Amino acid sequence: MKQPKVTVVDVAHAAGVSKSTVSLVLQGSSLVNEATRAKVGAVIRELGYVYNRSAANLRQSKSKIVGIVVNDLTNSFFAELAVGMDMVMQSAGYIQFMANSAENADRQAEVIASMREHGMAGLILSPARGTSAADLRPLVDSGIPVVLVARNVPGLKVSSVVSDGHAGAMAAVRHLIDLGHRRIAFLGGFNDTAVFDERMRGCRDALLEAGLGASDDLVISSAPSRAGGVAAVERLLSMADRPTAALCFNDAVAFGACDGLRSARIEPGVDFGVIGFDDVIEAKTAVPALTTVSVDPQGMGRRAAQLLLKQINAGHFEPEALVASARLVVRESCGAPQRVKELMA
């Protein structure tokens, strides 16, 4: 069952040429005569030769492999981010090592080390909570392009693609204020992350701008997951002076919040305004359809991938910080009439 593997030498021998010629054919060189090219091609197919890319990479010391490490693949946001990257990598002829760090910085360090040993050309990282600049410095110093996505790591000079959480949050809260809400909470997310901070501050700034006080009581942190959303909304409902709307850390939390509201017989989108963050694919079809700050996860993934490819090809290293603009997509969960049509394909 186990075939003895066939190499360029075998092909060369069978085709009656030298291995150098076969190599030229493999890389589609124009130096080789049409007749021989055809012959070699035929032999390759006949023998079932498979190219050994690592051998080639060894000689050329470059590879068509990139690493992708995400912190939580079970969260749709990151899954879609990954899918976006996958798309552009695939069409650029790259292949990915992909791993899930499960928010564990040690695990993350291990897989990155392993990927490095396997010779990746670049890395896209959605860093686990608690990732420090020092963790990544050796990799970066070795000259391997790194692109951070979704989350930033303070103090590290690398490219990044993040969404404009501050502006997005402000837009969302302004909308809630326009709808007449006066007490607006911020729900979910770990309060020691930069992303949390940014979105929460956007929320606060919009409140202040409208002359509404921003009390810390109205910021309820929790795990950034559906379950976390349920927990956060429970705490919120037990408050004395209940808010009438909330901006959630992300869509998962928002869905959880809706769940929690419903089990307290409060209908989201009718009795209480809920806005999410990320515009996960389910946001559109959920009931009520989720009003959310769209950051187009697949699009971010694609941009991150393109950025990485650019850096790999350029050879040099010009840190570039893309911030994906966030726009508010008004649907039903905030209680507003559907007044903005979506144009997305």
Added chain:
Amino acid sequence: MKQPKVTVVDVAHAAGVSKSTVSLVLQGSSLVNEATRAKVGAVIRELGYVYNRSAANLRQSKSKIVGIVVNDLTNSFFAELAVGMDMVMQSAGYIQFMANSAENADRQAEVIASMREHGMAGLILSPARGTSAADLRPLVDSGIPVVLVARNVPGLKVSSVVSDGHAGAMAAVRHLIDLGHRRIAFLGGFNDTAVFDERMRGCRDALLEAGLGASDDLVISSAPSRAGGVAAVERLLSMADRPTAALCFNDAVAFGACDGLRSARIEPGVDFGVIGFDDVIEAKTAVPALTTVSVDPQGMGRRAAQLLLKQINAGHFEPEALVASARLVVRESCGAPQRVKELMA
């Protein structure tokens, strides 16, 4: 910025030993003297040496890389499947090429070919719709272990890990019948897939067993997604003699069905029984909590990964078909009182 890379030879030179010794140290051989091992270790750290695994693999002609190709990473079921695999692969010291075929058989063929060129030791494949045995034959014949997961490919002699859709569907429908439902629909999924067929037949068989007629009208196929669920339930609601409950092709469809019911002011779990399939992670926390046929996607992923590792290590090739037993997890969406406690961790 771009460091000249350091190799075993550099390390050997700096440590005053031969490259062979360094190599022995690297693979933790007991042949080497404690003192020299320490010295070499120190030099390695000092120079920032990184092991070149592809060079090693080239010599040993084996690798610690496996390929994972899934058909739709945006679907939580497959995302969790992937996470399960990732867990065991990571702790076995393997690293994965991971790609999303997006249900496109051509794309799938391309990435598999690419992975093969990069020298993977084995492949776990959740085949795209329309994958034929012929597509995979060359790979299998080359002696690379392949494990199919979630879906099977007829006519291909390889290992597989699938869930017992027929038994699971029967259990679910029996439960609905016990609750007093008489007209029960089967919702969602593409009707040209084996998985659809299996689950739908389980549904039908349970109905027949109870002496209830099984009409084809009650089988409504659609895309196996949340949006598909909404669409399917809409069609169902327009029927003359409306069913009172439905078994859905998967949890995504079930969530969509709940959404669709709600927008028609029908409360799932109260006015209408809904049962899903897969027990995706959100099923537990959704409102109403989804009654579903649990097939434990992460567990399936883990088992598939273990099976693959076993085959890689064994060297030989003994196709093994695991069918993951499916058990009904009764929660709220079917309208039943919560009578079965979950023991899951």
Added chain:
DNA sequence: CTTGAAATTTGGAACGATCTAAATTACGAG
């Protein structure tokens, strides 16, 4: 001191490709 077995270390040939520089072949002009 020998001596021989055990403990360590090592040179050089692989692995399967690419690349450089040089060799060979083809071919139209003189």
Added chain:
DNA sequence: CTCGTAATTTAGATCGTTCCAAATTTCAAG
């Protein structure tokens, strides 16, 4: 024919590691 140039082809070194066989060192016993 003989050249010169362009078009093809090729031998052999090389990438960074592992492995084999052989060389060297260590060291306790005779």
